[in-house]
Amino acid sequence: MTPIDDDSVVEPTQPGRKRDPSRDASILEATLEVLAEVGAASLTMDLVAARAGAGKATIYRRWTSKTQLVIDAVAHMKRNQVDLEHLPDTGTLRGDLLGLFKPQSMEESERRLKIMTGLASLLSQDRELADAANGAVVKPWADAHFALMQRAVLRGEISASADIQTLSQIVPSMAAYRSLVQRKPMELAFLLSMIDGVVLPALGIHRFDVPSVTPTRRGAGGAKRRPKP
Amino acid sequence: MTPIDDDSVVEPTQPGRKRDPSRDASILEATLEVLAEVGAASLTMDLVAARAGAGKATIYRRWTSKTQLVIDAVAHMKRNQVDLEHLPDTGTLRGDLLGLFKPQSMEESERRLKIMTGLASLLSQDRELADAANGAVVKPWADAHFALMQRAVLRGEISASADIQTLSQIVPSMAAYRSLVQRKPMELAFLLSMIDGVVLPALGIHRFDVPSVTPTRRGAGGAKRRPKP
DNA sequence: CAGTTTCGAAACTTGACAGTTTCGAAACTC
DNA sequence: GAGTTTCGAAACTGTCAAGTTTCGAAACTG
Structure with missing residues (x-):
């Protein structure tokens, strides 16, 4: 996280409209979408703003630069991650x-x-x-x-x-x-x-069953079948 | 190779100064240098031209675009490659x-x-x-x-x-x-x-000598010394 | 209500750079 | 020598997008 370091600490309540936290999520999400679609090179702030339904001012009020926004967006996607808690447990x-x-x-x-x-x-x-x-x-x-x-x-x-x-x-x-x-x-x-x-x-495992996977000899790109002739 | 496809074929001798082939090499070499130093994103044609001691016109007379130049430069470095002819042969x-x-x-x-x-x-x-x-x-x-x-x-x-x-x-x-x-x-x-x-x-090789390599226990990030106990 | 901050939208400023063109000098053909 | 092409250097053109500012409306404080 590297949002513009706002007034989070010692603050005696400020006047004015409050920031809408839902904008943060929208913008980060839009950034990831655009990133996946056109890549960082073709990602423009206007594109992100349009996708998020936000103004560029709103974005720049939270992130100092395009790079910071992208970094934050990438870090943000760490959530919804592979749960180290419930991993598969098939026995092998x-x-x-x-x-x-x-x-x-x-x-x-x-x-x-x-x-x-x-x-x-x-x-x-x-x-x-x-x-x-x-x-x-x-x-x-x-x-x-x-x-x-x-x-x-x-x-x-x-x-x-x-x-x-x-x-x-x-x-x-x-x-x-x-x-x-x-x-x-x-x-x-x-x-x-x-x-x-x-x-x-x-890991020393050379024999394994191949249950229910591609009955037609898997084409792993060169695994020879017969051992030494 | 994708230089501007010049008059290479059927040609009845042309008037004018001839192209200096040494410029091609200089430019490609300069491109690789700049590439390694600042990356393709910050690579500018002016930079390459300056490094090669050439004019931009000279570059654009040979390549249609920055991208083409870079592609050619990368392909050019395929020379001086690992000789598949004389590979090491140590016995193991x-x-x-x-x-x-x-x-x-x-x-x-x-x-x-x-x-x-x-x-x-x-x-x-x-x-x-x-x-x-x-x-x-x-x-x-x-x-x-x-x-x-x-x-x-x-x-x-x-x-x-x-x-x-x-x-x-x-x-x-x-x-x-x-x-x-x-x-x-x-x-x-x-x-x-x-x-x-x-x-x-x-590949099934679990025991190997470690001759003349770092007497002080190599710290290869986890390769344990003893094979199966 | 008065003052302040946020919002989306749009206009604006600015710098960077790809690609062109121009120039004077050299190199080549006929 | 006349005409042509190359060369390096430098000036020029055009585009694109990052970041800024402005605006009118909304939301909040006291």
Whole structure:
């Protein structure tokens, strides 16, 4: 949060109309929408104002600059996050990792990644913004993976010597890179090749059932079937 | 390459001063320098012209727009690339992967990643540019990893059933993400945690010597020393 | 009610920069 | 040498959008 630091402290009641808190939410929400649609480069304050049904003066009364607004908007989306409380619990790590991706969670991730992609143009300008994006999109996702892996360790499913810290970042980071540079959307095939081709093997899990997923030999992009000839 | 398509074909000799081919190189080189220093967002044609010791007219005689110039510059840096011909050959995959990073290759990668980071602002605008960046920075690196892994398969060091296609992309992509979003430079510690914590374990290699690398217990962000207890 | 602040809307100011054009000098063809 | 194209430098044009100001109406305080 970095709104214009108003009179929040010691204040003997001020005259005049009060600020409408609903405007804050509208503006932040509009910012995220525009961000996802046209990207930060083409995001103009007029566009945001129009979308929020607000005047530019109202925006500049709360944020000092476009960059600050965007940073705040990105941080704002950290809410509605993956609940570290109720993570999937299917009994196997593979099931858990895939379970993270079932319901609306899929399109929510897609949305976040889209916003991050649009953010690209500002990432190189502000370290602060880059941190916010990382913290809002990749970090919580990695945290979830970390928690799931930790549980798998306790359960005895995987070795305690595995480098869980590093491995938990693979899927989120690769997904972000993929979205950012390669411009490909979230796809199950990608997830599967990451989980089955990288994460699980690295954790020492080489045999796993593939229940109810694409009966036609998954095309993870090169996983050979036959071992040494 | 997308210079203004001049009279290259059927041409009966033209009058007038000839184009100085050395200007092309100067301009492209200057573009890359500026790109690495201030990023594409703050890259102006005047800046490039000044750096190259050229006039803007000279630039616009060869490229139609800033974007085209940048795309060409990025493609231009594909030269001086990792030679797929003479890759390191140390006898072990780990040695080979690390060997890719010894000499000036380290700072060259650093430079490329810096350029890519600066490029971020345009990545979201042009798919073409994003492809060029991916092709110039990440792709060749991944190709090298792929070749090294393939050799390890033939040598019998790793199983042929491993998803080499996916695994060869891990290090380059993660390095790019790291540089792009987290703004951290290339570091040996990062490489080690990727190779020892992810890639090699995923290939089924769990025990490896750590010869002549940081006698003081490497702090690779979590790679534990002892394998399964 | 008098005074103050907020609101949305719209007009305005300003700086930055992509792309053009102009200029005088050099380099080339015939 | 006449005509043409290139060169670097610098002046010029045009657009776009960030940020500011103004306005009339609403909302609040005392």
